[in-house]
Amino acid sequence: MEIVKTSLSGVYIINNFNAQDSRGTFVKMFNKESFLQENLDFDIRESYYSISKKNVIRGMHFQTPPHDHEKLVYVPQGKILDLIVDLRPNSKTYKNYISVEISGENKKSVIIPKGLAHGFRSLENDTITVYNVSTEYNPNFDYGISYNSFGFNWEIEQPILSKRDAQFISLEDFCVKNPF
Numbered sequence: 374m375e376i377v378k379t380s381l382s383g384v385y386i387i388n389n390f391n392a393q394d395s396r397g398t399f400v401k402m403f404n405k406e407s408f409l410q411e412n413l414d415f416d417i418r419e420s421y422y423s424i425s426k427k428n429v430i431r432g433m434h435f436q437t438p439p440h441d442h443e444k445l446v447y448v449p450q451g452k453i454l455d456l457i458v459d460l461r462p463n464s465k466t467y468k469n470y471i472s473v474e475i476s477g478e479n480k481k482s483v484i485i486p487k488g489l490a491h492g493f494r495s496l497e498n499d500t501i502t503v504y505n506v507s508t509e510y511n512p513n514f515d516y517g518i519s520y521n522s523f524g525f526n527w528e529i530e531q532p533i534l535s536k537r538d539a540q541f542i543s544l545e546d547f548c549v550k551n552p553f
């Protein structure tokens with residue numbers, strides 16, 4: 374497992390151990406000791422997954438304090454363009470974002486600390502995205518910002534969005550009363 378820093382503090386891309394043989398493929402997605410060696414003290418409180426058609430955009434989601442959480446995200450099947458936006462006012466990269474392709478083929482995952490919004494565009498049908506999170510779901514603290522409000526070009530005219538995701542406020546409007 375190789376844990377690689379990104380330009381957003383606390384966000385890492387993980388090149389996961391994987392092995393192929395005559396039966397198929399084995400991939401390890403989490404190892405506590407490897408994470409601790411990078412000062413990543415990540416404990417899973419919930420895990421869930423979504424299955425997306427091609428050109429779905431989910432996001433940009435986060436939970437606010439005191440129910441904010443870290444996320445470990447990966448894609449056992451299919452491919453996503455994953456986006457992470459820094460919502461931390463005290464961060465040097467406040468309001469910046471990064472994108473990374475995560476797929477069943479590249480077997481990468483991404484670890485996202487508290488205070489960042491997460492979303493993705495699915496690039497293939499039947500894309501499975503797995504989320505492991507460090508606090509439990511609390512609908513009263515589950516928020517989002519609009520996917521097209523932080524300067525990224527998703528290169529798609531009409532993505533498939535949930536009604537909720539389509540109605541999120543902009544990054545700028547969110548930052549007026551930023552709870553992080």
Ligand SMILES: Cc1cn([C@H]2C[C@H](O)[C@@H](COP(=O)(O)OP(=O)(O)O[C@H]3O[C@H](C)C(=O)[C@H](O)[C@H]3O)O2)c(=O)[nH]c1=O
Nearest residue numbers: 419421423431432433434435491492493504509510535
């Ligand atoms: C997370 C969660 C959701 N729900 C309900 C709420 C909705 O009625 C339904 C689907 O939830 P949502 O539309 O938030 O799912 P996604 O849009 O796929 O959100 C996911 O994808 C984006 C990119 C993320 O980063 C979120 O963390 C992750 O939850 O399940 C629950 O009942 N329990 C839960 O723990």
